[in-house]
Amino acid sequence: MKNQLVHEKIKQAVEILNEKNIDAWLIFVRESATMRDPTLELVVGTNCTWQSAFIINKDGDTTAILGSLDVPNMKTVGTYKNVIGFVQSVKEPLLEYLKTHDPKKIALNYSLHANLADGLTHGMFLALSEYLKGTPYIDRFVSSEEIIAALRGRKSSSEIELMKVCVRETERIFDEVTQFLQPGKSEKDVADFIKSKVTERGFELAWDEDHCPAVFTGPDTAGAHSGPTDRLIERGHILNIDFGVKINGFCSDMQRTWYIAKENETTVPTEVQHGFDVLCESINQAAIIVKPGMQGCEIDDAARNFITQNGYEEYMHGLGHQVGRDAHDGGSGFFPRWERYGNLPFIPIEKDQVYTIEPRLMVEGHGIVTMEEEIVVTETGCDYLSNPQKSLWII
Amino acid sequence: MKNQLVHEKIKQAVEILNEKNIDAWLIFVRESATMRDPTLELVVGTNCTWQSAFIINKDGDTTAILGSLDVPNMKTVGTYKNVIGFVQSVKEPLLEYLKTHDPKKIALNYSLHANLADGLTHGMFLALSEYLKGTPYIDRFVSSEEIIAALRGRKSSSEIELMKVCVRETERIFDEVTQFLQPGKSEKDVADFIKSKVTERGFELAWDEDHCPAVFTGPDTAGAHSGPTDRLIERGHILNIDFGVKINGFCSDMQRTWYIAKENETTVPTEVQHGFDVLCESINQAAIIVKPGMQGCEIDDAARNFITQNGYEEYMHGLGHQVGRDAHDGGSGFFPRWERYGNLPFIPIEKDQVYTIEPRLMVEGHGIVTMEEEIVVTETGCDYLSNPQKSLWII
Numbered sequence: 096m097k098n099q100l101v102h103e104k105i106k107q108a109v110e111i112l113n114e115k116n117i118d119a120w121l122i123f124v125r126e127s128a129t130m131r132d133p134t135l136e137l138v139v140g141t142n143c144t145w146q147s148a149f150i151i152n153k154d155g156d157t158t159a160i161l162g163s164l165d166v167p168n169m170k171t172v173g174t175y176k177n178v179i180g181f182v183q184s185v186k187e188p189l190l191e192y193l194k195t196h197d198p199k200k201i202a203l204n205y206s207l208h209a210n211l212a213d214g215l216t217h218g219m220f221l222a223l224s225e226y227l228k229g230t231p232y233i234d235r236f237v238s239s240e241e242i243i244a245a246l247r248g249r250k251s252s253s254e255i256e257l258m259k260v261c262v263r264e265t266e267r268i269f270d271e272v273t274q275f276l277q278p279g280k281s282e283k284d285v286a287d288f289i290k291s292k293v294t295e296r297g298f299e300l301a302w303d304e305d306h307c308p309a310v311f312t313g314p315d316t317a318g319a320h321s322g323p324t325d326r327l328i329e330r331g332h333i334l335n336i337d338f339g340v341k342i343n344g345f346c347s348d349m350q351r352t353w354y355i356a357k358e359n360e361t362t363v364p365t366e367v368q369h370g371f372d373v374l375c376e377s378i379n380q381a382a383i384i385v386k387p388g389m390q391g392c393e394i395d396d397a398a399r400n401f402i403t404q405n406g407y408e409e410y411m412h413g414l415g416h417q418v419g420r421d422a423h424d425g426g427s428g429f430f431p432r433w434e435r436y437g438n439l440p441f442i443p444i445e446k447d448q449v450y451t452i453e454p455r456l457m458v459e460g461h462g463i464v465t466m467e468e469e470i471v472v473t474e475t476g477c478d479y480l481s482n483p484q485k486s487l488w489i490i
Numbered sequence: 491m492k493n494q495l496v497h498e499k500i501k502q503a504v505e506i507l508n509e510k511n512i513d514a515w516l517i518f519v520r521e522s523a524t525m526r527d528p529t530l531e532l533v534v535g536t537n538c539t540w541q542s543a544f545i546i547n548k549d550g551d552t553t554a555i556l557g558s559l560d561v562p563n564m565k566t567v568g569t570y571k572n573v574i575g576f577v578q579s580v581k582e583p584l585l586e587y588l589k590t591h592d593p594k595k596i597a598l599n600y601s602l603h604a605n606l607a608d609g610l611t612h613g614m615f616l617a618l619s620e621y622l623k624g625t626p627y628i629d630r631f632v633s634s635e636e637i638i639a640a641l642r643g644r645k646s647s648s649e650i651e652l653m654k655v656c657v658r659e660t661e662r663i664f665d666e667v668t669q670f671l672q673p674g675k676s677e678k679d680v681a682d683f684i685k686s687k688v689t690e691r692g693f694e695l696a697w698d699e700d701h702c703p704a705v706f707t708g709p710d711t712a713g714a715h716s717g718p719t720d721r722l723i724e725r726g727h728i729l730n731i732d733f734g735v736k737i738n739g740f741c742s743d744m745q746r747t748w749y750i751a752k753e754n755e756t757t758v759p760t761e762v763q764h765g766f767d768v769l770c771e772s773i774n775q776a777a778i779i780v781k782p783g784m785q786g787c788e789i790d791d792a793a794r795n796f797i798t799q800n801g802y803e804e805y806m807h808g809l810g811h812q813v814g815r816d817a818h819d820g821g822s823g824f825f826p827r828w829e830r831y832g833n834l835p836f837i838p839i840e841k842d843q844v845y846t847i848e849p850r851l852m853v854e855g856h857g858i859v860t861m862e863e864e865i866v867v868t869e870t871g872c873d874y875l876s877n878p879q880k881s882l883w884i885i
Binding site: 125130131132145146167168181184205207209214225238306 | 520521523524525526527528536537539540541557558559562563566576577578579580581600601602603604605606607608609610611612613614615616617633697698700701716717719806807816818828829830
């Protein structure tokens with residue numbers, strides 16, 4: 096199954112090379128189990144020890160050049176047609192390949208903006224430059240970010256099915272959490288409960304266990320990207336959870352919001368309900384305009400402006416990112432035009448990409464309201480992969 | 491405990507900065523849970539999302555500049571004195587730091603030769619170059635490989651204790667394997683048995699589970715860096731296993747060799763015994779000359795020459811590498827003078843470094859003999875961390 100997906104992705108990569116008129120794609124790595132170029136699991140399917148070159152040619156030919164001791168393993172994995180071993184240096188077989196195939200435009204595994212396309216370390220770039228000094232190939236490199244963005248972004252129907260499984264299982268755990276939540280339990284208690292479900296079912300967490308799940312309760316909560324604390328759930332708190340699972344190599348990334356009612360409280364306080372409604376509608380404002388060809392910043396605008404026009408403070412992060420093999424999958428995203436996002440807000444959205452939509456607002460005295468939905472881009476718009484939260488969940 | 495080790499290592503880093511007369515050490519990373527700069531677990535203790543700078547100054551000051559949403563987590567982790575958040579770009583606070591401290595020599599997290607010191611991606615290097623364009627700082631960078639080599643190499647006594655635990659537990663599993671081995675079992679059966687012990691005891695594997703453990707039986711075995719196959723153990727086979735565990739963040743990496751006696755065989759065949767004896771003595775030849783100040787290639791020479799002088803073919807890899815938080819820890823190693831090892835064979839050996847010694851030879855018709863021992867360099871020589879295998883283990 097694993098290697099079958101790699102074969103599918105290599106085939107897709109060849110199509111993308113032809114579409115973008117790039118002759119060859121060179122992935123240059125070493126000790127990849129330590130510095131893990133995330134592209135390897137996509138189009139290689141194993142790791143390497145010494146300086147190694149994985150080359151996909153637009154004619155469909157695939158060549159792996161690795162240290163001789165890695166050759167038997169690479170042949171067993173079987174994802175590359177030509178497997179060439181070296182003892183002393185990758186330089187000669189790599190030069191030999193370039194001389195034979197003479198690619199005019201070579202995509203290389205680095206990227207200024209897209210971290211998932213930036214697997215080439217600077218030291219390896221220096222090594223490559225040294226090997227190719229005085230050859231014409233050194234000036235033929237371009238970033239492979241566009242290839243990787245297309246390859247990671249465009250989900251095959253079997254990939255979408257795998258991602259739906261992740262979403263369903265995440266929603267199932269959110270339902271179980273609803274039964275578990277009560278005043279007096281701590282953020283850590285809630286996180287431990289969620290982790291126990293993940294372990295019990297043989298899943299992995301979608302990101303770093305320090306803040307997966309993240310649990311935030313009440314008005315003094317730390318906000319995004321912080322681990323659960325000993326803070327106790329109290330009546331009157333808004334509580335939310337940011338959480339995802341990894342199953343069969345694919346991730347989910349979702350958020351849900353609960354309100355912990357006070358005793359004798361028969362309706363949700365107006366300001367809490369209003370915050371929830373505005374957030375809900377901001378997600379809808381974004382989702383209804385998504386379609387192929389738009390820029391992510393336009394989608395970000397829709398939710399961000401709706402929230403600030405309703406008098407809430409602007410959230411200090413992007414509206415949404417892609418999801419796939421990583422919880423934060425790249426490159427394009429529903430991002431604002433901020434320098435830290437580089438060119439990512441401006442890359443046109445494509446069919447079959449999966450994005451999160453995750454605005455956020457603060458209700459003074461109660462806590463943070465934030466939901467995170469997952470959508471897949473269709474020919475004419477988008478479909479939800481998640482069942483969007485449409486009402487506040489009351490404890 | 492985790493953060494205490496980070497504090498210890500930051501203190502050690504400050505000493506090394508002073509020793510090497512470097513003013514500041516800049517670690518520049520993004521989305522570090524995906525592209526994991528291995529230095530972060532050493533001197534940071536957590537991951538970051540956006541472009542982030544971790545700076546250790548030789549006066550002992552430590553500064554983390556991260557996306558604002560990562561700030562609460564960094565403060566909770568508590569390993570850096572100054573924690574500065576940004577919303578739009580790391581550029582301004584980074585420039586501000588450089589202007590204020592004006593470091594004349596800045597170590598940066600890239601390295602041509604040492605993969606564990608090469609956490610800066612090429613894209614991040616380009617970003618940094620852009621941010622610092624027109625400033626004097628751009629010309630003040632040097633590789634931090636020397637700092638990292640010293641920091642990872644020089645084990646504190648508490649680190650040595652943690653590594654001894656790994657070695658003991660590996661040896662314990664090797665003893666259990668001796669009871670398990672018998673003709674008719676496959677390489678995969680043996681690997682599964684070992685993995686079950688690792689899981690049962692709550693350890694991790696020291697490297698990629700595809701070839702940890704690696705199990706090789708008989709004359710037709712694939713050799714190093716290949717995963718276990720369905721090949722069955724037969725009488726007359728030499729069998730060896732390459733295996734290590736990770737416990738409390740530290741690794742072991744060891745190999746042992748067994749002989750599967752034929753029925754009615756009362757002594758080991760001469761050629762098998764001779765191969766074992768030569769290999770054993772080649773390890774000794776290397777170990778007895780190890781001391782601080784020597785070059786790794788000199789140690790490699792000792793074992794390699796002993797094996798070829800005894801008429802065996804040269805093994806196509808280095809004699810040994812460092813072990814620590816990674817099974818292949820860097821930079822210096824007992825490596826031959828081959829281009830693929832860059833400058834690593836020539837870096838002087840230091841006290842308190844831990845190395846493997848792992849020569850290899852083939853006994854025609856039986857299989858591969860290879861042991862891998864671990865030693866720690868002392869003031870005047872070296873001590874074994876492992877109990878060296880001195881006799882062939884007969885099944």
